Amino acid sequence: MKRYTVKELKSALRKFPDDAIVCLYSDAEGNEKSTMLDFFGEIVGKVYNEYEYAFVGGSETYGIDIEKDKGKVIIYLQPSL
Secondary structure, rough: OOOOHHHHHHHHHHOOOOOOOOEEEEOOOOEEEEEEEEEEEEEOEEEEOOOOOEEEEOOOOOOOOOOOOOOOEEEEEEOOO
């Protein structure tokens, strides 16, 4: 599994024009595609109580190791599906 960092994403995006439209797949196979609606950030391992329920940043994200990645920032790109 490949994990992209912001540095790698910035480098890849330099190949595209500034007015390119950002779209996302719903899964690795590209079964559904949509434009990007928004983005959010969390810190791995941080307990969040800001919503109606509490959760730990990154705890439900495939590919994140709560111990190894603790303290790193995660950026979620939200599809408009």
